[in-house]
Amino acid sequence: MRIVVLAGGIGGARFLRGLKQAAPDAEITVVGNTGDDIHLFGLKVCPDLDTVMYTLGGGINEEQGWGRLDESFTVKEELAAYGVGPEWFGLGDRDFATHIVRTQMLGAGFPLSAVTEALCARWQPGVRLLPMSDDRVETHVAIEVDGEQKAVHFQEYWVKLRASVDAKAVVPVGAEAAKPAPGVLDAIAEADVVLFPPSNPVVSVGTILAVPGIREAIVAAAASGTPVVGLSPIVGDAPVRGMADKVLAAVGVESTATAVALHYGSELLGGWLVDTVDAGAVTDVEAAGIRCRAVPLMMTDVEATAAMAREALALAEELR
Amino acid sequence: MRIVVLAGGIGGARFLRGLKQAAPDAEITVVGNTGDDIHLFGLKVCPDLDTVMYTLGGGINEEQGWGRLDESFTVKEELAAYGVGPEWFGLGDRDFATHIVRTQMLGAGFPLSAVTEALCARWQPGVRLLPMSDDRVETHVAIEVDGEQKAVHFQEYWVKLRASVDAKAVVPVGAEAAKPAPGVLDAIAEADVVLFPPSNPVVSVGTILAVPGIREAIVAAAASGTPVVGLSPIVGDAPVRGMADKVLAAVGVESTATAVALHYGSELLGGWLVDTVDAGAVTDVEAAGIRCRAVPLMMTDVEATAAMAREALALAEELR
Numbered sequence: 197m198r199i200v201v202l203a204g205g206i207g208g209a210r211f212l213r214g215l216k217q218a219a220p221d222a223e224i225t226v227v228g229n230t231g232d233d234i235h236l237f238g239l240k241v242c243p244d245l246d247t248v249m250y251t252l253g254g255g256i257n258e259e260q261g262w263g264r265l266d267e268s269f270t271v272k273e274e275l276a277a278y279g280v281g282p283e284w285f286g287l288g289d290r291d292f293a294t295h296i297v298r299t300q301m302l303g304a305g306f307p308l309s310a311v312t313e314a315l316c317a318r319w320q321p322g323v324r325l326l327p328m329s330d331d332r333v334e335t336h337v338a339i340e341v342d343g344e345q346k347a348v349h350f351q352e353y354w355v356k357l358r359a360s361v362d363a364k365a366v367v368p369v370g371a372e373a374a375k376p377a378p379g380v381l382d383a384i385a386e387a388d389v390v391l392f393p394p395s396n397p398v399v400s401v402g403t404i405l406a407v408p409g410i411r412e413a414i415v416a417a418a419a420s421g422t423p424v425v426g427l428s429p430i431v432g433d434a435p436v437r438g439m440a441d442k443v444l445a446a447v448g449v450e451s452t453a454t455a456v457a458l459h460y461g462s463e464l465l466g467g468w469l470v471d472t473v474d475a476g477a478v479t480d481v482e483a484a485g486i487r488c489r490a491v492p493l494m495m496t497d498v499e500a501t502a503a504m505a506r507e508a509l510a511l512a513e514e515l516r
Numbered sequence: 517m518r519i520v521v522l523a524g525g526i527g528g529a530r531f532l533r534g535l536k537q538a539a540p541d542a543e544i545t546v547v548g549n550t551g552d553d554i555h556l557f558g559l560k561v562c563p564d565l566d567t568v569m570y571t572l573g574g575g576i577n578e579e580q581g582w583g584r585l586d587e588s589f590t591v592k593e594e595l596a597a598y599g600v601g602p603e604w605f606g607l608g609d610r611d612f613a614t615h616i617v618r619t620q621m622l623g624a625g626f627p628l629s630a631v632t633e634a635l636c637a638r639w640q641p642g643v644r645l646l647p648m649s650d651d652r653v654e655t656h657v658a659i660e661v662d663g664e665q666k667a668v669h670f671q672e673y674w675v676k677l678r679a680s681v682d683a684k685a686v687v688p689v690g691a692e693a694a695k696p697a698p699g700v701l702d703a704i705a706e707a708d709v710v711l712f713p714p715s716n717p718v719v720s721v722g723t724i725l726a727v728p729g730i731r732e733a734i735v736a737a738a739a740s741g742t743p744v745v746g747l748s749p750i751v752g753d754a755p756v757r758g759m760a761d762k763v764l765a766a767v768g769v770e771s772t773a774t775a776v777a778l779h780y781g782s783e784l785l786g787g788w789l790v791d792t793v794d795a796g797a798v799t800d801v802e803a804a805g806i807r808c809r810a811v812p813l814m815m816t817d818v819e820a821t822a823a824m825a826r827e828a829l830a831l832a833e834e835l836r
Contacts, residue, residue: 238620268590274613278638280620289609292616293594300558300600318598 204400209251211393214501231335231403253319264290331374359439363446392426423512425467524720529571531713534821551655551723573639584610651694679759683766712746743832745787
């Protein structure tokens with residue numbers, strides 16, 4: 197079975213770990229969000245790709261959900277001693293090595309997709325990890341500070357400001373001109389199932405869908421019978437983790453399991469899983485033409501996550 | 517008193533520490549060798565500039581003579597886990613931060629001289645440290661391996677091969693087209709004394725002199741009465757440290773205190789200090805028109821080094 201998953205960072209990575217357990221023989225292609233990518237200290241940092249790679253490769257800091265296990269921060273402390281920041285982004289020494297290798301390879305002319313493949317040769321994540329695009333896309337968030345409008349990089353909004361101010365708009369800068377990375381459209385066209393994990397619908401899955409060609413490929417696959425199933429990142433009217441409500445508000449979507457399903461829409465989604473606490477949403481979602489089931493959606497451990505993945509694959513079978 | 521010192525790495529840095537103690541009120545300008553510079557992991561590494569900066573700024577690994585005190589090697593280990601080398605060059609985590617800042621600033625368009633000044637703002641070395649040039653100069657060494665001629669970067673010859681094969685030639689690639697960094701020629705023209713510390717005469721001082729304009733400026737200063745005094749890096753027919761004999765042989769110079777003085781020549785040098793064990797060299801050096809004194813030249817500690825610096829300054833006074 198060939199499965200394509202559109203993944204953001206922590207939520208996507210944890211879901212993938214469960215999916216691998218649920219479908220050990222599946223060929224899984226992950227289309228990773230790169231809108232969170234940021235240049236720090238002259239180095240190219242790809243937080244979502246790395247979170248997937250480290251999580252599936254056994255190198256993740258489990259409690260934190262991002263960054264490396266057993267990490268130290270000597271380089272960052274030294275950079276601060278030079279007065280060089282930002283200090284709000286937690287790059288550890290082990291993590292720095294990844295960004296150094298990536299930046300060196302990009303500088304030598306390799307596209308991000310080839311670089312990601314090379315990094316994965318070490319981590320053996322057990323999935324094919326593709327960036328959504330080899331072209332630079334950078335999610336910016338429009339905010340108002342002291343009555344003044346400004347746009348900040350998504351990481352500044354998320355990590356530095358901790359989404360403490362309202363997002364007026366979320367713009368994937370560069371997306372219009374970006375092309376899907378090699379392999380992305382073919383993987384979607386050849387997929388038996390396409391899954392949207394409980395990742396952020398705006399800045400993770402939404403950014404991937406903003407790359408011209410990707411949404412269209414999924415719509416075409418769905419139209420030709422490929423089941424497309426999503427899992428709600430909203431449980432009981434609140435994001436399971438992160439501050440997705442802030443960016444959902446920016447695109448005029450309520451933080452409910454139903455609203456997110458309708459935001460994706462039936463053209464894209466064939467099936468949608470909501471948490472058991474949101475069982476009341478099933479009727480509304482189905483009324484919009486999206487098959488819906490209420491099942492436990494808390495990724496408390498790999499077992500629970502694998503059960504979610506099985507539910508998603510079962511719903512996909514139903515749709516076939 | 518304004519003193520200009522042409523410095524390589526370890527020897528130059530240690531001499532400068534003694535000089536600062538011997539002449540605490542002097543304005544010292546260091547023209548640093550950049551022919552040893554190398555790009556590693558996409559980062560610009562300037563071993564000689566950093567050795568001077570760390571040594572005078574209190575950050576050096578004292579026993580080793582290069583690299584940072586209290587260093588760790590996490591980044592390097594991680595790079596190796598990615599299969600990315602070279603492993604023979606010992607870059608530590610603290611040191612990496614310096615190269616990351618430097619590379620970022622160079623990438624932003626600052627010349628190496630401005631970057632060096634910015635790095636020194638942290639280290640406060642107590643001297644003005646100028647790279648010999650903002651242009652790229654890279655010392656290559658011609659060697660013969662299994663009957664085949666090849667050229668390797670100086671660091672590969674020195675650090676990886678540990679000068680275990682004969683150097684057929686030493687070529688400062690790019691020197692012909694390099695310009696002295698801003699401030700270098702003015703500092704020489706305005707100097708009260710120019711000193712050649714016991715650095716490598718070929719790959720350290722020799723490379724600095726290979727930048728068009730620098731040798732000429734020193735010759736002109738000497739001609740107009742500025743004392744130029746050198747300290748022999750050869751004691752008892754052997755280099756005090758390093759493998760200078762290998763690269764001296766490549767330029768056809770014997771490893772003796774006399775031969776090195778004659779290699780520099782009386783056009784450049786007004787005075788030359790040899791070690792007391794080489795007292796027999798004084799007559800030959802003076803016969804070549806270079807004032808010579810035999811004094812202890814082992815930099816065993818800062819006191820001993822300060823005494824050497826005082827001898828050099830005393831000889832300069834004699835020449836005035």
